[in-house]
Amino acid sequence: MKFLRLAALAGVLAFTATTTTYAQDDIDKLIRENAEDGEKLVGGYIAPFMKSFALGLNSGWYNTAKPHKLIGIDLTITVSAMRIPDKEMFYSVSGLNNIELQEGVTGHPNEAPTLIGxxxxxxxxxxxxxxxxxxxxxxxxxxxxGKNWVPTPMVHLGIGLPKNTDLKLRFMPEIDLGDDGSANMFGIGVMHDIKQWLPGFKVIPFDLSAFVGYTHLKLQYAYTPDEIQTENPMAEMVMNATTIQGVISKKFSVVTLYGGLGYNIVKSNIGIKGKWDLNDNGTYEPNLREINPINIDFKTSGPRATAGFRLKLAVITLHADYTVQKYNALTVGFGINVR
Incomplete structure (x- = not known):
């Protein structure tokens, strides 16, 4: 079987989300013999990136637990650095069918480096x-x-609604990535003051809110291989990240201390879509086709805890926080905040 090009597409999608240039031929050679081997090798290589970057989509949603006043607004830019443990710099390549590791890397003779290795x-x-x-x-x-950091940048728009509620939006219209590639993103979050519903809590000098946020990111890359008969071939990367949290904050003059406790539900997928004639015989018979021949799922769900501070000078805000979760994250941000 000739899966030389299929793995390259999976690799390109992951690397499109970084600023790194990558040679497709290197990935091609990994899976030219067997589709199952290809999924294992490609999946192991990019797993730290897929999991950490997708989890990073749940970062940077807030820097206070106090919602805006009605029609208040803020525009905030954040960057979250996801910390990947050293143990994920390598992955095991044992149990393959048609391919075996002949020589690993220094200090790890039986393992191969991951993308961050x-x-x-x-x-x-x-x-x-x-x-x-x-x-x-x-x-x-x-x-x-100096560290295994994977960055996740984001732009947020917050709008004050009635009943002490904030609507938070993330949006990136479909953009052309070149070479028949495209990407788009959408995110929506809601923060609601819950003190107003708790008897006796209104007089307590801190803010307490519930927050839920969802972000969807999709990248596609159209590709027509030279040697394999295909129908509607497409490489695709999809990330879905949901977070549910309780958020608390306390303002001291121009400084606000804030924290959050909650849970992340994160799923991502990278794969090759369409119908592929894996026998390469040119007949293109329906019973010889395979639909979506490469399909790799990743999950990174679990609890999270965040602590940080915000500095507000007139309408300008600067903030930083640290989140303990599957991949710990350091987030910094700058914004314009009115009302």
Whole structure:
């Protein structure tokens, strides 16, 4: 089977969300022998990126528990750095069908680097033929910037509604990424003051709200392989992130301390869509087609706890917070806040 191009598409989607240039041919060679091997190798290589970046979509929603006054508004830009543990710099490639690891990387002879791993290429061998080839190297983030951080930038718009409620929006219209690629994003969140419904709580000098937010990110890449008969081929990456939290804050002059406690529900998928004639015989018979031949799911759900502070000078806000979760996150932001 010739899955040389299919893995490249999966890799391109992950790397499109970074500023890194990646050689498609390297990924091609990983899965040319077997689709199941290809999913394992591609999935293991990009898993830290997919999980951490998707989880990062739940960051930066708020910097206070106090909703805006009616028709109040803020525009805030944030960047969250997701911390990936050192153990995820490598992944096991045992249990493959047609491919085996012949040579790992320094200090890890039986493992291959993930996307955030060291800049060394593992050597693979095709069982039977004995052919060898190099796998992709990592981005070596720890060497380049000192830590394994994956950034997630975001722009938020908050609007004050009746009953001490904030509507928060994230939106990116479909943009052209070049080479028949596109991306779009949409997010919506609601913060509601719950003190107003709790007898006796109105006089307590802090703000307490409930928050729920959802973000959807989708990237697509159209591609027509040279050697495989296809119908509507498309590589696709989809991320869905939901967070449910209780948020508390206390203002001291121009400084506000805030915190949140809640739960993340995060799912992402990367794959090759369409119908593919995997037998490469040119007949294009319906019974020889496979629909969505590569389909890899990732989940990163779990509890979260956030603590941070905001500095407000007139209508300008600066804030920073740290979140403890599956991948800990440091978030910083700048905004314009009115009412």
């Amino acid at each position: 060291p800049g060394e290429s593992p050597i693979y061998r095709v069982k039977g033929s004995g052919e060898t080839f190099e796998g992709p190297e990592g981005l070596d983030l720890k060497e380049e910037i």
